[in-house]
Amino acid sequence: MRWRRPLSVAAVVVLAPVLARPADAHLTGTGLGPFYDGLVHLFFAPEDLLQVVGITLLAGLGGARPARAVLFALPAAWLAGTVAGVLVGPHTTVLAPAAAVTALGGLVAADASLPAWTITGVAIAIGVLDGGQNGAELAGAHASMLVAVGAVCALFATVSLLGGQVVSVRAPWARIAVRVGGSWISAIGLLMLGWSLRGNGITT
Amino acid sequence: MRSVRRRVASLALVSILLPASALAHVRGGEAIGLASGLQHPVSGLDHVLAMVAVGLWGAQLGAPAIWLLPVTFPMVMAFGGMLGLAGVKLPGIELGIACSAIALGVAVCLELRPGPWGAALLVGMFAVFHGHAHGTELPPGANGLLYSIGFVVATGTLHALGIGIGLVHRWPAGRTALRAAGAVVALAGATFLWRAIAGGGA
Numbered sequence: 001m002r003w004r005r006p007l008s009v010a011a012v013v014v015l016a017p018v019l020a021r022p023a024d025a026h027l028t029g030t031g032l033g034p035f036y037d038g039l040v041h042l043f044f045a046p047e048d049l050l051q052v053v054g055i056t057l058l059a060g061l062g063g064a065r066p067a068r069a070v071l072f073a074l075p076a077a078w079l080a081g082t083v084a085g086v087l088v089g090p091h092t093t094v095l096a097p098a099a100a101v102t103a104l105g106g107l108v109a110a111d112a113s114l115p116a117w118t119i120t121g122v123a124i125a126i127g128v129l130d131g132g133q134n135g136a137e138l139a140g141a142h143a144s145m146l147v148a149v150g151a152v153c154a155l156f157a158t159v160s161l162l163g164g165q166v167v168s169v170r171a172p173w174a175r176i177a178v179r180v181g182g183s184w185i186s187a188i189g190l191l192m193l194g195w196s197l198r199g200n201g202i203t204t
Numbered sequence: 205m206r207s208v209r210r211r212v213a214s215l216a217l218v219s220i221l222l223p224a225s226a227l228a229h230v231r232g233g234e235a236i237g238l239a240s241g242l243q244h245p246v247s248g249l250d251h252v253l254a255m256v257a258v259g260l261w262g263a264q265l266g267a268p269a270i271w272l273l274p275v276t277f278p279m280v281m282a283f284g285g286m287l288g289l290a291g292v293k294l295p296g297i298e299l300g301i302a303c304s305a306i307a308l309g310v311a312v313c314l315e316l317r318p319g320p321w322g323a324a325l326l327v328g329m330f331a332v333f334h335g336h337a338h339g340t341e342l343p344p345g346a347n348g349l350l351y352s353i354g355f356v357v358a359t360g361t362l363h364a365l366g367i368g369i370g371l372v373h374r375w376p377a378g379r380t381a382l383r384a385a386g387a388v389v390a391l392a393g394a395t396f397l398w399r400a401i402a403g404g405g406a
Contacts, residue, residue, distance in 0.1 A: 046349050109275050176271045183275040184356050187282035191352035194289030194339060 034143060038150025041134070042158065047097040047192065048130050049158075054104030054185050055123050056159050057178055060166025061108065066116040067163040070123040074159055075152045077127025082148040084128070085135020095196045096129060101189030108182025111175070237347030241354020244338055245362060250301050250396045251334055255359055257308035257389045258327055259366015260382055264312060264373050269320045274363040276324040277331045278356050284332035285339025285355075298400035300333030305393025312386025315379075 042049055052074070059070040104122075107114070131148075138147055169175050245251050255277075262273040287294065294300075307326065310316070318326065338355060369385075372378030 046353060106279070109279065180271060180275055180360070183279050184360055187278040187356045188349075188352050190279070190282035190286045191289070191339065191355070192349060194286035195348040195352070197286075197290040 034146035035150040037143075038147035038152075039154045041147065041151045042154045047101070048134075050101045050185055050188060051097060051104060051126050051130060052155060052158060053162065054101060054108060054182070055119070055126055056162045057108045057166055057182055057185075058104060058112070058114070059119050059123070060163045060169070061111055061175070061178060062114060062116065062119055064167050066114075066119040067167045069116055069120040071156070071159050071163060073120050074123040074127045075156045077124040078131035078134075078155055079127075079148060079152050081128035081131025081133075082135035082138065082145075082151070083131075085132035085137075086139045086145070087135075088132070089136055089139065095193065098189055098192035098196050100126060100129075101192060102186050103189070105182045105184070105186025105189055109179050109186055110182075111179055237350035238354045241351035241356075242358045244341065244351075244355055245358040249392065250305055251338070252362060253389045253392055254301065254304045254308055254330065254334065255362035256366035256369070257305065257312055257386065259363045259368070260312045260370040260385060260389075261308060261323065261327075261366075262363075263367050263370020264315055264382060265317060265320070265323060269323050270367060272320050272324050273327050274360065274367070276328050277363065278359055280328040280331035281335035281338075281359065282352075282356065284335025284337075285352075286335075287332070288336040288339035294333070294336045297333050297337050298403070299397065300330060301337060302393050302396035302400050304330030304333060305396055306390050307393075309386045309388070309390025309393055313383050313390055314386075315383065 042052065055070060055074065056067075059066040134148065134151060137143075138145070166178055169178065245255065258273050258277055262270040265273075284294070307330065311323075311326070370382060373382055
């Protein structure tokens with residue numbers, strides 16, 4: 001029975017790119033230069049931010065080991081994905097982020113105790129997919145790679161601050177608050193799926 | 205402390221004065237989407253009473269229901285919203301919402317204790333109707349994702365409000381007051397049901 005959990009996570013990771021659909025670009029301009037454009041990008045892209053918060057909460061609930069691994073794996077995978085996205089071109093997704101947000105929020109709400117390598121693997125998958133999408137947008141907008149550097153810095157800061165807080169949670173009510181937050185994330189992900197279905201003309 | 209406040213105020217002022225920050229984002233409808241989402245759950249008394257009653261009941265039942273119900277409701281509600289967005293029809297939505305107020309009000313009034321999973325099942329069953337009703341009512345031009353975020357946050361806040369009020373359960377007078385509040389919710393639900401039946405129950 002122990003193999004089922006990693007298999008389910010792997011299935012989500014594999015299915016997410018398969019469900020890919022084209023998405024709109026969402027680069028943000030601050031007027032302060034490309035690095036700062038990248039720095040704020042994460043906070044103007046809720047579909048990216050929700051995934052980052054979801055995986056960070058999951059890793060934080062899992063303890064210091066997965067949290068440390070995600071802290072470095074996610075930004076690194078994001079940067080690699082961005083470079084790949086710039087080189088390969090658009091492979092952007094709509095259903096994949098929604099599915100990922102739903103699954104991550106659900107895992108946090110259930111307080112699922114996954115192995116560190118599984119959480120890290122999911123973080124890498126998220127980083128590559130979202131980074132790839134951002135890379136494709138960068139290439140399309142002929143933007144500087146400093147945007148990617150700014151985005152990765154924001155990502156690292158967010159994961160370290162949020163992950164550190166969750167790892168240090170000791171009070172039972174605080175852990176429950178994190179799980180309630182996970183249920184909210186999952187709920188938003190389900191509604192994202194609904195919007196995706198409607199936006200793609202699947203509805204009647 | 206004062207210097208930190210000054211820096212934050214300066215940063216806020218500078219960010220307001222930078223016109224590019226307001227114009228650069230290529231998407232549209234974010235503000236109206238978030239505002240609509242936050243406003244929508246509190247715009248209907250039927251939804252507000254049911255959400256607060258979920259919190260009241262959770263507080264009455266204590267752990268683990270006090271957190272299990274607010275975790276269950278938004279997830280199942282969002283599932284209902286997803287069905288609505290996907291075009292799946294659900295009959296008797298208004299009847300279901302009215303019945304949810306009655307059932308939750310009666311549960312609070314009588315301090316029913318069906319066990320945490322029984323309570324979660326009941327709450328989840330009604331959450332589908334609430335989600336379906338709200339999920340299909342995005343105003344034109346609004347951002348769907350921001351609407352969803354506002355919608356879920358507002359619903360969760362109503363649950364938290366109910367839990368906060370329900371903490372008076374620790375005192376004997378508070379218990380009586382909670383049961384009275386449950387009766388009021390059930391009566392209001394009966395009124396909603398009457399209206400829904402009179403209006404065709406759409």
